[in-house]
Amino acid sequence: xxxxxxxxxxxxxxxxxxxxxxxxxxxxxxxxxxxxxxxxxxxxxxxxxxxxxxxxxxxxxxxxxxxxxxxxxxxxxxxxxxxxxxxxxxxxxxxxxxxxxxxxxxxxxxxxxxxxxxxxxxxxxxxxxxxxxxxxxxxxxxxxxxxxxxxxxxxxxxxxxxxxxxxxx
Numbered sequence: 195x196x197x198x199x200x201x202x203x204x205x206x207x208x209x210x211x212x213x214x215x216x217x218x219x220x221x222x223x224x225x226x227x228x229x230x231x232x233x234x235x236x237x238x239x240x241x242x243x244x245x246x247x248x249x250x251x252x253x254x255x256x257x258x259x260x261x262x263x264x265x266x267x268x269x270x271x272x273x274x275x276x277x278x279x280x281x282x283x284x285x286x287x288x289x290x291x292x293x294x295x296x297x298x299x300x301x302x303x304x305x306x307x308x309x310x311x312x313x314x315x316x317x318x319x320x321x322x323x324x325x326x327x328x329x330x331x332x333x334x335x336x337x338x339x340x341x342x343x344x345x346x347x348x349x350x351x352x353x354x355x356x357x358x359x360x361x362x363x
Contacts, residue, residue, distance in 0.1 A: 195239060197232045199224070202241075203255060209243055213292035214308050214360070218245045223254075234341040237297065280316065289313035311357035321354040 207222040220243035228240040246254075263269045281289065291314040296306045311318050326342050329335060335345045342350050351357055 197229075197238055199226065199229045203258065207241075211243060211245075211294050213245070213294050214310065220245050221251050230341045231343075234343040281313070286313040286317055289317075291318060306362040308360045308362060309351060309357060310360070311354060318354055318357065321356075322351065325350070325353045 202222050202224045209220050209222070210217040211220050212218075222241050223244050223246070225242040225244075228242055231240050232238060264273070289312070291309075291311050293309040293311075294306070295308075296304060298304045312321070322342065326335075326346070329346055346353075349359075352359060
């Protein structure tokens, strides 16, 4: 809100979104990328939604209430025992990620686009980071802080192998 990251209660606000295969229920979440999105776009009011099953939303809400306990070493040790390894290479190869975006101006005009790409947690993120490094090493970025979208343009994400964009009428 206004360029400041505001913590949202998971599931506090729900919305139905069509990622390309019909509408699904999504929940507003706190996502740090909205802070950098503000710096890239100048848009002061940005919300992020994720398609999370109700059980996951309840777990996230519970974790938020229990957060003060995480400062205790025994609690952190207990939680670390429950950490599982990430998905295998085979599972990542089978995973696709769908991103939906909508923007509205002061007159209520709206534009919607969808991105489709590979698994996001490791594959897409790594490809984007490597593409940014290649462009920086090629001298295409001025020194100092900036977001990839701001310095390389809105279509930079399409440089990642397997990423496509669909502008929705």
